[in-house]
Amino acid sequence: MAIVLGENQYGKAENRVVRIDRGLDDDEAHRITDLNVSVALSGDMADTHLTGANDKVLATDTQKNTVFAFARDGIGEIEAYGLRLARHFVDSQESIHHSTVSIESYPWTRLGHHSFSRSGEGTRTAVVSYDGVKAQVTGGIKDLTVLNSTGSEFWGFPRDRYTTLGETTDRILATAVSATWRFAVEDTDWAKVYEAARDSLLEAFADTHSLSLQQTLYAMGTRVLETVPELDEVSLSLPNKHHFLVDLEPFGLDNPGEVFFAADRPYGLIEGTVRREA
Numbered sequence: 001m002a003i004v005l006g007e008n009q010y011g012k013a014e015n016r017v018v019r020i021d022r023g024l025d026d027d028e029a030h031r032i033t034d035l036n037v038s039v040a041l042s043g044d045m046a047d048t049h050l051t052g053a054n055d056k057v058l059a060t061d062t063q064k065n066t067v068f069a070f071a072r073d074g075i076g077e078i079e080a081y082g083l084r085l086a087r088h089f090v091d092s093q094e095s096i097h098h099s100t101v102s103i104e105s106y107p108w109t110r111l112g113h114h115s116f117s118r119s120g121e122g123t124r125t126a127v128v129s130y131d132g133v134k135a136q137v138t139g140g141i142k143d144l145t146v147l148n149s150t151g152s153e154f155w156g157f158p159r160d161r162y163t164t165l166g167e168t169t170d171r172i173l174a175t176a177v178s179a180t181w182r183f184a185v186e187d188t189d190w191a192k193v194y195e196a197a198r199d200s201l202l203e204a205f206a207d208t209h210s211l212s213l214q215q216t217l218y219a220m221g222t223r224v225l226e227t228v229p230e231l232d233e234v235s236l237s238l239p240n241k242h243h244f245l246v247d248l249e250p251f252g253l254d255n256p257g258e259v260f261f262a263a264d265r266p267y268g269l270i271e272g273t274v275r276r277e278a
């Protein structure tokens with residue numbers, strides 16, 4: 001039986017790029033862009049795998065340098081920066097047929113003219129893939145931690161011999177939102193879309209009376225698509241960050257729904273995609 005090389009890709013992962021823009025605003029304040037950029041390339045890579053001939057291999061070290069060099073004259077929105085990089089690798093190297101550039105942008109809040117604190121409002125993400133003809137842009141957010149201290153129920157589920165979970169009409173609902181959204185367009189106001197999608201996720205989480213995290217997921221995805229016409233699909237990954245009421249009876253105390261144990265694992269993982277019908 002013959003043995004063949006299957007799917008493969010390679011690239012420099014997790015390039016940590018920080019750019020300071022100085023004096024762009026009226027008050028001359030600095031601005032910071034703090035990114036984690038991963039490049040993955042594929043194409044005519046049989047030789048290097050089969051014989052070790054590297055004449056078609058754009059070194060991952062070169063990829064890293066390119067990521068930094070492309071930041072020299074401004075980064076701009078991460079979707080646009082990703083597009084510039086993704087197109088460059090394929091368009092400049094005959095042996096590279098497909099590129100994927102994945103970017104995380106860490107949020108900083110300005111404290112003053114040149115001082116910042118890392119903020120917890122979620123990490124903006126983008127993934128750009130390019131095949132020499134068509135670019136596909138995906139935006140998103142991760143690590144957006146949210147909690148509703150009431151307005152969440154979970155009941156009506158099947159009970160079998162292994163079921164111990166009680167039904168509840170009032171629980172804490174908490175999650176760390178990871179969402180990605182697919183753009184129906186190749187160019188747009190990337191920042192405006194990000195703000196609108198993020199606001200929609202937060203608003204839907206806050207104002208949905210939840211009967212399950214699955215229902216909340218669908219409400220969040222729907223709200224994004226209703227608000228942002230540039231998007232045609234939203235995928236969500238929602239860990240159910242369980243908060244268990246602590247039994248204080250051994251200490252002679254009651255617990256009228258006030259003291260909880262925040263468990264970190266295991267957690268329910270609720271995932272789903274909401275899309276416009278074709």
Ligand SMILES: O=c1[nH]c(=O)c2[nH]c(=O)[nH]c2[nH]1
Pocket residue numbers: 154165211212213214240268
């Ligand atoms: O919103 C929820 N969905 C579930 O599927 C589930 N399963 C569970 O044990 N608790 C919950 N909560």
